[in-house]
Amino acid sequence: MPSNHSQFIWFFVVYFFLFLYLRMHQTNNARCVDLLWRHILSIILLGMALSVSYSRPISEYFLVRDTSLIPNILWFEYTVTRSEARNRQRKLGTKLQ
Structure with missing residues (x-):
């Protein structure tokens, strides 16, 4: 099973690929520089x-290795x-009295 970081980065990359190549329509008069940066x-x-x-x-x-002795960092x-x-x-409270 891939790690959480791997799953997230691949989700991000696939989403960005789809955005670049499907949402940002390539028109016939697109400049070569625009295509190159994509x-x-x-x-x-x-x-x-x-x-x-x-x-x-x-x-x-x-x-x-992670050498932390804290088993649950969020709870800590x-x-x-x-x-x-x-x-x-x-x-x-003591300063106000």
């Missing part, structure tokens, strides 16, 4: 999608933010 942009997007897709095997090859950020908000509220 093809160049498509190649850049395709390269970007391929690099994101293969970043996981490359990371495994170079032994890049939520609790830290809530406690910081409570501390600031308490400090604000």
Whole structure:
């Protein structure tokens, strides 16, 4: 199963390809430069999608690991933010008295 990053980037690239080649109609009098930038942009997007897709095997090859000891980063950020908000509220309340 591809990673979330790979799925998102391929969705974005396919959507952008469809937008470039179907929504932006190529007329008969389109300049060569207009056609060229569409093809160049498509190649850049395709390269970007391929690099994101293969970043996981490359990371495994170079032994890049996430060494965070936090199992659920979203829950950690939520609790830290809530406690910081409570501390600031308490400090604000004591300064007003």
